[in-house]
Amino acid sequence: MEIVILIIAIAVIAVGAASGLVISGRRKKALPPPRETPTVTAPPAEPSVGEESVPAAEEDVRRTIEEVELPGGEAPVVEETGVPVPPSPVVEVPAPTAGRLVRLRTRLARSQNVLGKGLLGLLSRDHLDEDTWDEVEGTLLTADLGVAPTQELVARLRERVKVLGTRTPDELRTLLREELLALVDPGMDREVHTEPGVSADGAEVPGVVLVVGVNGTGKTTTTGKLARVLVADGRSVVLGAADTFRAAAADQLQTWGERVGARTVRGPEGGDPASVAFDAVKEGIEEGADVVLVDTAGRLHTKTGLMDELGKVKRVVEKHGPVDEVLLVLDATTGQNGLVQARVFAEVVDITGLVLTKLDGTAKGGIVVAVQRELGVPVKLVGLGEGPDDLAPFEPEAFVDALIGD
Template sequence: MGEWLYLVIGVAVLAVVVIVGLVTVGRRRPVPPVEAPDSQAPDTPGSDTLAPPRPVEAPEDPTHAVVEPLEPEAPTAVPTPVVEKPEGTASRLVRLRQRLSRSQGGLGRGLLAILSRDRLDDDAWEDIEDTLLTADIGVAPTQELVDGLRTRLRVEGDSVDVRAALREELVKLVDPTMDRTLKVSGADGAPGVVLVVGVNGAGKTTTVGKISRILVAQDRSVVLGAADTFRAAAVEQLATWGERVGVPVVRGPEGSDPASVAFEAVKQGVAEDVDTVLVDTAGRLQNKAGLMDELGKVKRVIEKQAPVTEVLLVLDATTGQNGMVQARVFSEVVDVTGIVLTKLDGSAKGGIVVAVQRELGVPVKLVGLGEGPDDLAPFDAGAFVDALLG
């Protein structure tokens, strides 16, 4: 019995020793390191080269996050208006003469066809008169031309050059002796002041813009006065013309006193020592006495700053004899010194040049033959007659 007891105790002790040994060995066994996954493919297939382990980034602490400042947006660039270089007078004249010749040659061809007949009887001369009257030359100038031609043909007989004779008589009617110079310079250092008048639709505002281009092409400094304050569109249109050639425009609120705007424009021209001030006025109907009186007021107010050197009446050449009525009324109010004939192409009748000069006793100084910005040129009597004759 005692032996069995010792045997059991010995077995128990041995079991305890074995268990303790196994636990101790398990604790000492090294744990193999965990390798980072391969972040890069090996250089060659089958290569054992491994990429270095990727560092573990610490999580961001939202309380200590670094906020990078936003870069300020660049200011939006405002496009600078492109200032145009207007066409010179010489090239403008050549182009307009060609266009005038194409549009006005019918009158000359009709006259030459009649004058080339074998026999010029009374019926032929009546046809010539009708042709001239249809071209809006007017009764008195027509009679002068017919009388002059009949006398030359009777005196010179068959030796006469019909075309040359007709040209000379037409040039006389147009009168090349008239002074067609634009008075755009003032005296004693004052700017020249050009007042542009006419009825609505004749093209006043456009004419003012085109004249400014002629002056800029001559290297003259210019100020524009937008005194047509009753039409916002006219003010904006003039501002656009000024912007295109770099010319300042003096304007006032819509419906303001036109005389005050004209006054301020001339005042600025005097202060800035510019060469010329061009003043656009509202289109006046010749049967509106109050509006016509207001136009006279504009001229009087301007002259408190500087004398008006030129008053240009803009007439639509297509209006024919109706334009004569307009011309007469305007000349009584503002003492017109020169005429601008617009739309002298297409259906226009060139004889209006002769008629309006006879009516007012003042010259046609500028003619417009199109919608282009440089389709305005000084009037030349000889070139105009040549265009009439084709």
């Protein structure tokens, strides 16, 4: 009997356990399936120094700018870490300045030959009457030589031709070359002075050049090209973007500087030009640069305003040391209008030298003589094209030879 009761108890326990399992299974089935958490694929992080690059997902390959293959080869890699690094900007080596005007003489002669050929043609006539001499005078005036220089040259030519008598083409060319060269005045000091100076406390400061002129004459471009001239001569240069009133001027100058490895100091748009000029010279002192070139504002609004701006820039820069050069940039194609601009700037600041741009684009080569006579300062540089190395030191002999097509 006890055995029967034991068997019945065991059976009851077994049935109960089985029922619990079924209920538990049903409860589990009744529960909703767990909510799946969406997988978010983050973009590959930029590798840090000492870390390996994180591979991107195959379906969405993204590369950093450092990993993009550059023209001419792969991006440079730091050997220790394997991390791609951006390439350094390519620094150009400017063409040497020695003989640069001679190399560009063909370009100059192309535009200036009109003057030389015209004069030689007139002087070669069998009979030089008053009408012919009037034509000679008109040719010179048309070339923007100026009234006084024209009268001097005509008087000298008349005298020498009369003494010469018979005139061969070679004799006329020699005569004309000598007289034109005398007008251009080869004895003037045409060197761009950039000697280091000394500050009030005895410290050495770089040579300082202020570049002035009306906007539109190629002033900022000339500053950049002058940096190339100086670098080609082995000088280290700092550029000061003090033309803060033109939004693109500082960017333009900085681009020129980067091409030759020259640092550009700039300020906020519309900021104080004198402050930028001061900081540029300060930077030049700290870097031990040879020359600081300062591109100034060129707003010819009123003479008083211009005087205030340029005067302040010069005074502030001179707190560091002397200003070696003040170069006035003129557009040679503007002719007599350029002379008007020159007079205004000469009254405002002491001009030490002239830069004539676009001289290859005009047949009015007489502007060289006219502006030198007007200001009493020499033409030191000439622009003969749009290329980066088309700014050349002015050489009177090469210029006159281009005029007469020698």
